Amino acid sequence: MWKSPLSERGHFGMGQNQNNCRKIIFALSFIVAIIRAGSVLLVVARQKGGNFMSKQLVNLRNRLSRDRNRITYFLDFIDEQGKRQRLSLGHSNKRLAEKQRAEKEHELLRGVVTPESMKLSKFMEDSLTKTGKQIRQSSKIEYERAMNHFIDAVGNIDYQFVTHRHGEHFLQYALDKGWSKATVKKRLREISRFFQVAVLRGQLDENPLRNVKAPKAPKKNIRIYSLDECRRMLKTATEYKGQDGLNWALLITLALTTGMRKSEILNVVWDDIDFEKMTIDVQAKKETEYTWQWDVKDSDYRTLPLTEQVTQVLADLQTNYPACHPYVLIPPARYDRIQHLRRQGKWDTVSARLKIVNNFTRQFSEILKLAAVKHGTFHDLRRTALSNLIAEGISEYHVMKIAGHAKFSTTHEFYLEVTGDVLSQTRKAVEKGLVQNLAHIWHAPHSEEVSVKNKAS
Structure with a gap:
């Protein structure tokens, strides 16, 4: 039986289109299956502690502190130079640690080069070295002593993760040690100066201790020899x-x-x-x-x-x-x-x-x-x-x-104290002015009382 060439071409064209559709549908189904499987694996990995998370750029880890009373979080990642870095966060706040992990990963994804990671001890040494002879050697010793006290209080953490909370913790640490309020105020000012200089040098965006309020120290009487x-x-x-x-x-x-x-x-x-x-x-x-x-x-x-x-x-x-x-x-x-x-x-x-x-x-x-x-x-x-x-x-x-x-x-x-001469001159000025005009008022009750007693006698 004779068939039209047109009908053959039409039958042939329809078959080819059906085959292409089947291939496309199969490919889409395969992709959907992979996505679903990946989602399941991700959920399972999160539930089991993050085995699948090793694919992330920045991993969040934890370990027991030296006294074994709390855990401390740290970040594990590969930096821009391909070197593995382990950055201690210095705290046990999981929510804050997750936030810091996400921020660090976002920086790496953007290719942002962050300031060098340094412990507070290294940060102090680096800062004083850069300062050089801009301050006296005795002042350097005072600054170094203050930062060492800060490290004793909050731990030798990375300087980039120092927060306002660490400043308040130091204040309480110093007061518990029995320091005077004036000493605490002086030491806090010296510690804060390290971070303020780091801001000026582009190492930090802001001084984390800028809003820490030092205790008010009572003003001491100035000793003047007679x-x-x-x-x-x-x-x-x-x-x-x-x-x-x-x-x-x-x-x-x-x-x-x-x-x-x-x-x-x-x-x-x-x-x-x-x-x-x-x-x-x-x-x-x-x-x-x-x-x-x-x-x-x-x-x-x-x-x-x-x-x-x-x-x-x-x-x-x-x-x-x-x-x-x-x-x-x-x-x-x-x-x-x-x-x-x-x-x-x-x-x-x-x-x-x-x-x-x-x-x-x-x-x-x-x-x-x-x-x-x-x-x-x-x-x-x-x-x-x-x-x-x-x-x-x-x-x-x-x-x-x-x-x-x-x-x-x-x-x-x-240094300046009110001397005895100033006190004497002030007393004379007061007596000459207000006292002469007001004395009759505060002496009046006394005078009336005396007159009543005289009448009674």
């Missing part, structure tokens, strides 16, 4: 035979007349004194054969006036001093000992501030006791000098400059 106490101290100092032959009378005199710090006075060399102009320069010292490195606190240089009597005492002292000893207040025997320590490599900038005179505080306390002065410190001589300048009419700005402070708030908060 004129009579100063006289007794100087009289006792002229007769005091202390260790190493230190000239305590001149030391106390310079503190009272210039307001210089202890380390500033002890590091004065003869070249700092201008006998004609009757001035003394407070300036840093370089490391040389005869002098050791010493840095001035807050300011680099300032010139202070000397009285005629003090200038004469210094001139007389210079005539009796060996030419090879450049320091004014350091006895020759002690200077030779320091030079020996320098040759042995046992002297640094911290020593130049704290170890020039052995048992300095103990010797000064003996002078106070012999002079019948109840309590005080050598630094109170500086406070006495600066408060006296204010009482004599020197402007607050000039007192700040003479003190060598970077800002007046330091001068005002820690």
Whole structure:
């Protein structure tokens, strides 16, 4: 039977289309089956603890802490350089850990290069190394001590995962240790500075401790020596035979007349004194054969006036001093000992501030006791000098400059006290003004009571 070519082509075309449809349907069914199987495997893996999660870029792990009382989460991942990294999160909050895992994975997916992961101990070392000589060595020691206390409180965790909560935990840790509120406030400020510098260097987006409120420390009374106490101290100092032959009378005199710090006075060399102009320069010292490195606190240089009597005492002292000893207040025997320590490599900038005179505080306390002065410190001589300048009419700005402070708030908060003269003048002003006009009011009841008693008698 003859068939039309058209019908054959039509039959053939229809068969081909059906075969293609079947192939497409089979392929789609296969894909759907794979997706369903994958979903089931994912659910099972999550239920069994995450075996399937090893395919993730960042894995969340946990382990027992050293005291075995809690678990600590950490992240396990391969970084942009193909190296395996293990990042401790430093806490046991699972919800927060999951969030941090997701954030880390999102960063890796985007190809974001995050700052280098560092423990707090390494972060501290890196920060101080980058700071270099921008701050004094003694200040570095203070910052290092503060951060070590912070590590003791919160653990040696990654600096990028420090939070506000860690700052509050440190406050409680410090207070439980019995620290004063002023000390806690100072240490918190030093720790927070590390993170603030990290923000400036692009290592952090924000300072995690910026909103941690330090405890309010009560303001201490500023100790000011009276004129009579100063006289007794100087009289006792002229007769005091202390260790190493230190000239305590001149030391106390310079503190009272210039307001210089202890380390500033002890590091004065003869070249700092201008006998004609009757001035003394407070300036840093370089490391040389005869002098050791010493840095001035807050300011680099300032010139202070000397009285005629003090200038004469210094001139007389210079005539009796060996030419090879450049320091004014350091006895020759002690200077030779320091030079020996320098040759042995046992002297640094911290020593130049704290170890020039052995048992300095103990010797000064003996002078106070012999002079019948109840309590005080050598630094109170500086406070006495600066408060006296204010009482004599020197402007607050000039007192700040003479003190060598970077800002007046330091001068005002820690050094200036209301003197007896100011109290007396204030009392006279009050009596002259309000008291004369109001006295009849608060004395009236007393007068009426007296008159009633007289009538009764």
